[in-house]
Amino acid sequence: MTVHDVAGALPDIPTLRDRCRALAMLEAVLNPDGERYYSYSRTWSETEEIASMRNGSGDEFDVVFSPAGAYVRGFDHESAMSPYADDAPWPGVVDSVPEVFRSCVEEPAFTDDGMPRVTVCLWREAGSGRWQAGEIDFPEDDADPDGSGWLFQLLVDPSPEAFQEFAEDYYEIPVDIHAVRHVYALRPLTQDVVTALNPEVTSAKLAAAAAAIGYPLATGSAP
Numbered sequence: 001m002t003v004h005d006v007a008g009a010l011p012d013i014p015t016l017r018d019r020c021r022a023l024a025m026l027e028a029v030l031n032p033d034g035e036r037y038y039s040y041s042r043t044w045s046e047t048e049e050i051a052s053m054r055n056g057s058g059d060e061f062d063v064v065f066s067p068a069g070a071y072v073r074g075f076d077h078e079s080a081m082s083p084y085a086d087d088a089p090w091p092g093v094v095d096s097v098p099e100v101f102r103s104c105v106e107e108p109a110f111t112d113d114g115m116p117r118v119t120v121c122l123w124r125e126a127g128s129g130r131w132q133a134g135e136i137d138f139p140e141d142d143a144d145p146d147g148s149g150w151l152f153q154l155l156v157d158p159s160p161e162a163f164q165e166f167a168e169d170y171y172e173i174p175v176d177i178h179a180v181r182h183v184y185a186l187r188p189l190t191q192d193v194v195t196a197l198n199p200e201v202t203s204a205k206l207a208a209a210a211a212a213i214g215y216p217l218a219t220g221s222a223p
Contacts, residue, residue: 001149002138003120007131009156013070013124016155020051020063021213022184023154026163028060028209029183029197030171038154042214049214053151061120061151062110068100069125073110076147079119080139089116092136093146097123120146160184188218 010016024040031037044050051063061074068190076082081090094105094116101123105116122133138145141200154162160180167175179196183189189210191203203217210217 001144002069002147003122003133003136003148006120006148006152006156007122007133008129010072010122010124010152011158013065013126016070017049017051017065018062018186019155019158019184021215022186024213025189025210025215026167026180026183026197028187028206028213029201030173030175030193032111032198032201032205033207040213042212059147059151060117063155063157064101064104064107067126069123069128071097071104071123072121072152073104073116073118074147074151075117076119076151079145080142081119081146083115083118087115089118090092090136090146092134093118094121094134096134097121098125100125120148120151144174160171188216188217190218 005064011019018152020038020109021040023038024036027036027038035054035056038051038053040049040051042049047066051065053059053061058077059075061072064071081093083089097105099167105118105121106114111117122131124131133190136146143186144150154166163184164175164177167173167180174198179193184194189203194203194206207217
């Protein structure tokens with residue numbers, strides 16, 4: 001899989017935004033006090049929201065949602081397309097990013113001393129009918145040369161079961177599929193759902209995280 005396959009598999013911008021919010025809320029419940037694998041901020045800037053992934057091993061992605069549309073960048077530190085090989089992004093990865101998203105390419109949070117920290121990039125302008133990526137000559141004999149196949153796995157797979165499989169492997173605990181389905185549907189978070197996922201946390205404790213994500217809490221769930 002490459003970024004071009006991901007571009008054909010990602011949903012539209014509103015659906016992707018909702019999926020990212022669900023992932024972040026599930027993470028907040030399963031790991032309320034630790035570093036989150038998936039996170040979301042609806043107040044990243046005055047006009048932008050951001051969904052992020054950090055796996056703690058140097059791999060990451062960010063999805064910036066703005067009035068201009070959505071910009072996606074990912075970094076697989078083991079990719080042959082790593083910019084650290086030549087102190088520059090792999091040819092074609094960010095060369096054709098449109099002007100409305102150039103500030104994202106140059107965003108300090110996504111760069112290292114000004115060099116974009118990226119192995120995969122795609123974007124979709126508001127009103128566009130499809131995701132786009134640059135023209136790239138990928139390394140040969142590599143099934144996932146830019147890391148997009150595994151970085152964006154849960155963004156292109158809409159099934160709650162995909163998250164359940166990820167979380168059970170990552171956290172090494174059973175994960176209630178009915179609770180995951182509840183959150184994937186963006187239904188208000190109840191204490192019963194929270195308890196099914198993590199009996200050691202209350203919905204009230206998750207109020208700040210839910211507000212940051214923009215996820216609804218059931219009435220009476222927070223003080």
